[in-house]
Amino acid sequence: MCDVGITVLDGDTLRSLHVSLREDTVSLTGAQVLDLAESEASRSLLGLSLPQHLKSSALRRMNIDGVDDEGVDDDVDFRRKELSPEEASRKLNEYLSAIADELKDNPLVASILDGSALRMFLEDEDDFAMIAENLFTDLDTEDKGMISKREIRNAVVNMGVEMGVPPLEEFPLINDILKKHGAEEEGELGQSQFAELLQPILQEVADALAKKHFAVIHNIKIVNGSELKKVLANEKKLNDVIAKIKQERDNGKSGHKSTEIIKDFLEKNGKELGLPPAEANEAVILLYDAVFADIDSGKGASEEEDEFRKLVTEILEKFAEQLEANPIYCDLDG
Structure with a gap:
């Protein structure tokens, strides 16, 4: 597959x-x-x-x-x-x-979707046989070894975008292809009959997509540092962020290093600044490691206000630089 x-x-x-x-x-x-x-x-x-x-x-x-x-x-x-x-x-x-x-x-x-994904496994007999078997097994909920002919529609739906099949409601031509091959008729199919009927249906879907490509938007956000750059370019917004982090430092975290305080704040509030959610994926962990590895982790929490401001700004600039070079993909459904 x-x-x-x-x-x-x-x-x-x-x-x-x-x-x-x-x-x-x-x-x-x-x-x-x-x-x-x-x-x-x-x-x-x-x-x-x-x-x-x-x-x-x-x-x-x-x-x-x-x-x-x-x-x-x-x-x-x-x-x-x-x-x-x-x-x-x-x-x-x-x-x-x-x-x-x-x-x-x-x-x-x-x-x-241009049909290439469908053609790839249609051209591989073993690959297609495995996919057809898995689809049939999923649809044969009563384990009878037979399914309704009308289940072909559900098989195509279940393949989904991941396997190169567009949503039926957005690509109605698939309905015409299903009707052409009798997918709405009465009758039952065994596993081999199911595979024999599925193959030409998918071939026609692949041919249709080759003639007219279909695009599916994913619910994924790309964090590329653009939002963070706007914060850095806006003096008022930047001052507000620095003030909030400074307040964190002054409220009970005086014994912590400045970098630790800043990192903790960004992990909790970074999304509002254009950073990816801290819990998003491993790439975010690597991002934080890359940024803070370049910062003097030995800085204490008692720096003067100007020094603290420079430190926060430097860290945010490094985040923007890293994200521009290596954007992070965040699944909005997660």
């Missing part, structure tokens, strides 16, 4: 994209501009439908998502507005840039 790989969509393909309107364009509504931009972005992102949260965040970057001081919905107001060709072109490309910037800060992790 082979697992489907993942692709990181960070907006790079959008940065060089410049869309021009047709020469005969007289005017466009804001809604038409947004639809055109989203269509062009989707085409550049391997056909991926843009998630709503991505579109909303990009619109916020353009200050046209939300309610203004007078209670007017900026989004609705913009969508209804008639734009000249010049203004429409400017807003279209501004929206594309905003999408690219949002992906840079918050990349999407997706699997691009």
Whole structure:
């Protein structure tokens, strides 16, 4: 069995994209501009439908998502507005840039299903036989050695994205393939009959995906240091963080080393600053080890305020540097 790989969509393909309107364009509504931009972005992102949260965040970057001081919905107001060709072109490309910037800060992790994973184990008789046997066994809950022909649908569903099969509700062509092969008819199948019916179904799914790739977004966040850099660049936010850590130092931890106090604070509160959750995975443990190995662990807790500020800043900068070089993937479902 082979697992489907993942692709990181960070907006790079959008940065060089410049869309021009047709020469005969007289005017466009804001809604038409947004639809055109989203269509062009989707085409550049391997056909991926843009998630709503991505579109909303990009619109916020353009200050046209939300309610203004007078209670007017900026989004609705913009969508209804008639734009000249010049203004429409400017807003279209501004929206594309905003999408690219949002992906840079918050990349999407997706699997691009192109049929290759399915073809790989279909071409290996032993691999396919093992998969078919496992699927049949899972569906034969009564251990009769026979299952309903209609269970073929569940077999395809159970294979899932990990094996290269898109969700049926998002890729309806699979339903047509199942109907074509009688997957909704009455009857029972033994294990060999099940395998014989499953094989051509999966082959047609693989062929369909080869013609039109399908992208599945995973609920994974990539922590690449971009959020932490914003904290470092914002003097007020940075001062607030330093003040909170200093308070930890002054409240009962005076005997601890400064690095220990800072590390403890970041492990508990780092997520709010753009650090990965301390309990996320082994990569996070290695990240903390790499950062604090470069810091003078012999520093005491009695440093002057300026020295303490420099120490906290240095540690946060090292985290940002490490995450930019080696981003960490965090499963949001975990």
